[in-house]
Each structure stands twice: as structure tokens, then as C-alpha cells.
Amino acid sequence: MNQAKHSTLKTIPIAAFLALAALMLTPVASIGQQSGQQEVLEVLERTEEYLSDVRALVMETDSDQARMILGSAVSKQIQARQQYQSERYVMAVRLSLKAREIASQAERMMRSSRGHEERARQYLDRLHELHERVRERAEETDNAQAMAFVRQAENLYMRARQQFEQTRFENSLRLLQEAEAALNRGARLLFAAGDSDRLLNDMERIGQLIVRARERLGDDADPAIMRSLERVERTLDDARMAFESDQPLRAMRLTQRARQEVERVLRQSSIGLTVEAVQREIDRFDERQIRLLDEVTTDEARRQLDRAGQLRDEAGQVLRMGDKELALRTIRSALNLQRLAGESPR
């Protein structure tokens, strides 16, 4: 099918316009003998040709709406033919042009829905699995707020599916996108709440950090630092209360805030990390590495020690560049791998 036939004939064709004008200005009785009649017939035939092309296209896809609209276009054209048979040529041309308009709407509907159909079909499959996974995690962790998102997504999903079955693919797609957004909110909440255990773990560690920081700072610490620690403690208490009152999202965000604040306070305090302390950890690694390289016998343990050695070198480089925290993280990774290698069977 060529491009022209694909395209809507919404602007009145010149021939049809001239025919219509001639018909309106000329007494009907005399038209039959004039060329206007032939032009009316041409308009009707062109419409039928267009309807035939659109029909082939529409029937190959699954848009019920496009089929219904095309049905009304065909019905208009039948009426146009009847008017032509009755020698009511003005009405015949008008009805035929209307049939074209309606058919072009059917074509537009069909072509829009075609892309929506394929996307919605894939979305339905994909979201079904995402829904199952998020629901399982919400159930396992007994997360009421996440379950509320899951239920909202379920409602939207069922409606989307029903709209798909009704071949209303655009509606279906938009409902699916909103269902996905609800599931993503739920999934994010589950992650943020860390399956509850993770969030509780974070709160526990922040609490430990505050206690230990107080111990290290001692009684003669900078009052501003101590006040900051108190603020962190209050934030952490709020987080715990939010968690206990079934508001995991708020609990997560308050925990996040407490975490960032406590790290900031520690960096500003006199007990912050020093280059010497990180270097001591690297030295500790080096001592153990020499001993373990002699002791381990399995290939896996050797691979672990090799990787730990690479991490140790990275830690040294990072430390020389001045990033003490990353250096400490890196050497800690190295030490953990080294410990794993040391625990492997000899």
C-alpha cells in the first residue's frame, strides 16, 4: 500500500469539491445528463477504494474500536450509494466524504493502537513477574506500606488486563505504567527498609557509633560536637519510633539522615581518621599476607590471596591520593578476603 493510500483524506478532494459545488448550483434534474454525475460517481468509487485499503489494514490488527469505526464508515458509504441510486447527488457526495473522514479516523486509531498493543503485551508479561516478586518480598517482610503499593498495583494491573482484553491498548498501557510506578515505589520501600532487618541493623550500628564516639571523645570534648551527637541521637529515636509505628518509609529516611549526620560529626571531630591509622591497617595486612602465602595450599585460597594483594595495592594508592575513608574500606576488603583465605582447608 502506498503512502498516499495510507494517509487520511481529511481535506476535501478538489474533484469532489468541484462536483459538490456544481451540484449545489445546478438544478438536480438536469445533472443526470451532465458531467457532474460522472464526477459524483468518481467520488464514490474513490471512497470505496480507500475504504477497501483501510479495511485490509484494520482487519489485520486487533483494534475492536478501529473495526467499529470502520463499520460506521462503510455504513455511511452504503447510504451514499443509495442516495446516488435515488439521484440525490448532493447528499451522496456529502455522505461519501463523511465516510472517508470516518475511515481515516479508523486508520488513525488502528495505527496508534498497533504500537500500543505490542508494548502493552510485553508490559503485561513483565509486570506480572515484577508484581509477584515485590509481593513475595512484601509478604515475607510483613511490610504493610509496601503491601499497600502492591495492592494498588494489583488493582491497576487487573484493570489494564481487562482493557487489553477489550483491545483498548492505550488505556491498558497507561494503567500498566501507573501500576509499574506503584510497584517501583513498593520495591524501593522494601529496599530502603532493607527487608526490615537491614533497617534495624543500620539503626543498631548508628546507635553503637554514637556510644563509641562519646567514649572516645571523653568528657572534655568540644560542646558543639556533643550537641551534634545529641541531635543525631534524637533523629535516630524518631526513626525507631517511625519504624515501630509502621512507617518504614519515614523510618528509612530518618535513618538515612542520622547516618549522614553522624558521619559528618565524626569527620569534623578530633577522632577522625588519620593517615597513620590506615597505614597501620595496611602494615597489619602485609604481616599476615607473608605468613598465609606459605600456609595456604588450595587454588581457591591462593586466588583469594592474590585478589587481596591487589586490593591492598589499591588501598595504598588511594591513601597516597588522600582519600582516607576509601583507603580504609579497601584495606578492610583486603583483610576480609585474607581472612577467608586463611579459613580455607589446608
Place this chain on the structure above:
Amino acid sequence: MRHHPITSATLVVLTLFVGIPLSPVRDVVVCDVRAAETPASVDSLDVWLDWLAAGDDDAALLDLLGDDPVPASFAWSGNLATGYDAYVQTYSLALEDTTESVEEFEVTLSAEGATQGDADHRWRVAPRLSVGSERTRQQLDLGWIWQPDDGPRRLDAVGEFRATQYHGTTDYSLSSDFSEGRGRLRWHLSPAGRLGGEARVESRVLRYADPSELQVNRNDVEAVAALVSGRDASDRWRLGVRAGHRAHPDTASIDRTTLGLDAETERFSLEGVSWRATLRSERRSVRDESARPSLWAHWATLDGSTLLSLTLEAVLELQFDIWNYDISRDAYQDQGRWTGLAGVRAQAIEGPGWSLGLTWESLESDEADETYRQFGLRGGLEHYGATVSGTLTLEVGRRDYEEAMVESDISDVLLDPLFTDFTYTEVWLSGSWQLDERLGFDALASWLPESHSDDEDDQSLGFASLRLVYRF
């Protein structure tokens, strides 16, 4: 867009090795030693705790004590809900405004019975009956999970049945009664470590009382195998393959076989970048290509966010989907679509949160007049409270089609393009109001009016749902 095997291979490689930097999928598959521990996976809280412990070798975190075992029981809960749904579409048909709508009142009674407490075998039964102005629906969901010693689940099975009977006066245009069944069995392999596995078989049957060209009976069967992150892994990921077959007892020509691959990885961080990436590639082979062509389809998404301050985070969402038919023809054209969102989101710690971002969408199609670019501005409000929760999203934008005017090869015809540029406004509202412990009110609504450069092409789509739910 005729390079689907290359596209597929490229996307897989990108996902596994390049597209997801630091991907735990790549780590585990390629180098399990590296996956054991990386600096990125060392939590900064642990670093500080170690540091402050000052040489205390027992500085590791205290494990949370396990809860006391809870005796198993089977508990029931239920809902009685009444609601109203409406779908509305308006458009112009030959200069006449046309409105299509389906409105439905419905009363739904549902119950759910499930095993509570610690049990090796956990069961779930959920019947549901809806009676509405347009149709009557029944649904029964069954579930079984085997998780010995209250550990991770090893096996689970799901059975679902649903049936719908349309009333004689229904406004739904496709109104053949139908019933549908689904069964799934899934085996979880070694779920307690860092690396797990999953195998699944699934079957579906759909039967219409009065089948037609658009309501076709079908039988589906699918098998899926996947490597997944275990419970001890710090990040979640998944790499799976799938094979399926759809048979149509009344129209064998459109039977199809599907082979696919999916990958997914996500990392959530309280202090750094959080992201989630997914890829799904699929080959669909249709028995008779003259009835419907076979195709390759790919779908990739990437969502990321990072904190800019204590309450503000930057978000990026990208999505790409493409499908290539083996035989491209009028009704089946190759298409590729990009969508994206870049913006900021203020987290709701106290009061409502908000978001603001730029959206874009572009479609490349073998049909030149369908190709378009779209840009929009999206803002949102959200609030999650114990009594009232809700989200409101508003997007305003513009879509421009590449082809402004179609050249005609018919001399006496002036042609406008089938699709015309338009400005759109999209509103989404969802909310819930918990009136008391048992009674709640849910609302969902959306409205999408399009204002086209040619007024005759204006259209709008609307949806609304109101529901009063009593839980017992």
C-alpha cells in the same frame, strides 16, 4: 532496524559487562572471587565502627537475635468493597464530537486464608466474587510454599482461576463470557547463599463461551530457568532464560513459540547511587507468517537516583523498547522507542514530598509519518501517612511529528498527515484515606487531553475509580 540478532547480542553484552558498571551479575558470573568483597560493598558504618573500636577484633556487628518460634495457624481475613469505575474517551468523528464511555458499579466480597506463624508448609486460599452493573466475576487463588525449618523457600506453587460473565446490556464491546486457569510450580535452588537458582514451569488456559477473531481460545505453557542473587547477597540480580509456546485450538496459524532472555540487577544505597537495570529480549516465532509475522523484541530500562542533600535526590529513568518483524508490512511495522525522565525528588520526611523533572519520548518507525519527538515537564506531590496517603502527578508537554505534510501521488487529492502535532496535559491522582481501622476509601483518577494543531484531531482519555473498602 533490521539488525535484530546484533542488537540482541549487543544489549546482552552491554547489560552483563558494560552497561552496568560494577554489576554484581558480572562479578558473580565472571569472577566469583571478586564478588566476595569489594571496597564498594564495605559499608561506611562498619568502617567507622572498626575505627572507633580501636583494635577491638570483635567489632563486627551484633547479629540480631532470632525471634521466638510462633506456632503455625491458619487465619482468615476479608474485604467487602463497593466501587465505581469509569473509562471515557472523546474524539472527533467526521466533525462530530464522539464520547465513548464505560461506567461500572460493583460490589466485591473477597476473603483470604493463609498460614500464619512458623510452618514448613504455608498455604493460601483467596476466593473473590464481584457483582457489577456490567458483569459478574469470580476468582479463586491458591498458593503453597515449602520452606523447611522456617528457612528460605524451596518450592512453591500457585493456582489461579477466574471467570467473567457479561450482562446482556453491557457497554463492553467485546462481551463473550470467559474462564481462565493458571498453574505455576517453582523450584528455588540454594537460596541461602550469595548465588541462587530458580526453575519454573507455568501453564495457562483461556476459554471463551463465544470465541471470535478478537476473543481467541488459547493454551500457554512456559519454562523459565534463572540464576538469581541469594539471600546473603548485598545486591539483587537475576539472569534468566525462558521458552514458551502458545497454541490456539481454533486458529493454529497464529500459534507461536517464544524464546527469551532476561537480566535484572539492582542496588540500593543509603549513601550513594541507587540503580536498577533490566533487559528483556525475546524471539517470537509464529507458525504462519502470512497471518502474523515473527519478531524480535527488546526492552531495556535503567533507573537511578543519588542523593544531592539530606532530602533532595537526583533521579534518572531511561527506557528503550524495540521490535523488528521478520516481514514488515502495513499493519506490522518495525518500531523503536526511547523514553526518559531526568529530575529531582524531595523526600517526604515531614509532610508531602515533591518531584520535578523533564520527560522525553521519541519513536522511530518504518512508517515515516509516525516518527515523533516529545518533551514534557512533570511535577508531582506525594504523601504517605498512617491515615492519608496519596500521589498527584501533572505533566505538560508537546509532541511533534517529523513529517508535517504527506506528498500525494493522487493528483487531485490534498493530503494532511494522519498524525498531527499536539500539546498534552496528563494528570494522575491516587489516594487512600483510612477512615478507621477497618474502613478505607481509595481513589484513582487520570485525565489526558490532547490539543492538536488540527482541532479535528483533539482527543482525550480519562479514567476514574472510587472504592469504599471494609476489612474484616
